[in-house]
Amino acid sequence: MxxxxxxxxxxxxxxxxxxxxxxxxxxxxxxxxxxxAPPDPLRASGTQVRLVEGAPEVPEVSALSWVVADARSGDVLAAHEAHRELPPASTLKTLFALALLPQVPAGRHRATDAELAGVGEGSSLVGVEAGRDYAVDDLWRGVFLSSGNDAVHVLSAMAGGKRAAVARMQATAERLGARDTRVVSPDGYDAPGQVSSAFDLAVFGREGLRDPRFAEYCRTAVADFPGREGAYGIRNTNRLLTGAEGVEPYPGAIGVKNGYTSKAGNTLIAAAKRGGRTLVVTVLNPQDGSSGAVYEEARSLLDWGFRAAGRVRPVGSLEPPVAAGAPASPRPGPSAKPATAAQVAASGQADGLGWWxxxxxxxxxxxxxxxxxxxxxxxxxxxxxxxxxxxx
Known part of the structure; x- marks a missing residue:
């Protein structure tokens, strides 16, 4: 018992x-x-910069948000409200290109009425016509030079349609660590909830310059586009690249993309190369009021970046966070022995759960x-x- x-x-x-x-x-x-994880300085309000002795002061600009970054290393040299979510306008076409350039097959395509039906009123157009055959290269030049929403819609259709294009764009943004971006319309046309940030746009510009096709399209100043009565000339609307309306071309400019809507104001991703160094600058919605302000403010930030390079400590990086694409914690192999309680206690950590x-x-x-x-x-x-x- x-x-x-x-x-x-x-x-x-x-x-x-x-x-x-x-x-x-x-x-x-x-x-x-x-x-x-330490706090991210780029998420703090105001201007973020770490000057060392002898470094030039950051210029005063009126933009709501901006970033100056080194394209090779991804180091952010200075920024102002880098993660502020704002409408991106046509600078979002950089993300469109990153997501769809690998998806759209080369060759020719005949545009249809259905593909052009959803182009928003007042959109910038390159002149795509239903029933006409176009080389895919021409359509991409229409996107980069003329910011043609008509070309965007045709290319979207070739890659599965608008919904598929938006999904690919969102997935691409997440893969690159661009967490401020919400895609609703692939052409950047104002849409409820569609936002990006100066940081994310700098990420897209830097990533695009690594792609030979993207880099070629974004630095093209002028090209011919097919029309009813033969080809006609189109000119890149990025004034820092071509110069127009009182804006002088920037020495060493290599693109990337400008934009404008009544809601977003003027937006710009600009890149330039000087002395073996390439900088990417993003400027969102200058409050100056003039149409050329976005270019002149980008100019002053580029000038500062080239002077300050090597004399500032980075305040952040355009590289995706390691945690975003890192594999899970290593698991023991078949021959490994599980840790004992004493070993876990001695290590002081176990997948972040602590004393539990x-x-x-x-x-x-x-x-x-x-x-x-x-x-x-x-x-x-x-x-x-x-x-x-x-x-x-």
């Missing part, structure tokens, strides 16, 4: 241990891991020991019972 009570008591102890471990597991699942993980590991060890003990007792009791029965 005494042996039977011991067996029941051991089972009760094991059941209590199981219940306690379950409660610990619930607590662990509901307790977020403490964050050890230590407690759970201790529970596991206790259950293992308890199960072994109960099994031993039951085995002894059974051996005794069979012995007694045999003795009778």
């Amino acid at each position: 005494k042996i039977t009570l011991m067996s029941r008591g051991s089972g009760r102890a094991v059941r209590l241990a199981v219940a306690g471990c379950a409660l610990l597991a619930v607590g662990a699942a509901g307790t977020p891991a403490p964050s050890t 993980t230590v407690a759970l590991a201790a529970c596991a060890a206790a259950l293992t020991a308890g199960g072994t003990a109960v099994g031993a007792r039951r085995g002894w009791w059974r051996r005794g019972w069979w012995w007694r029965r045999g003795a009778r």
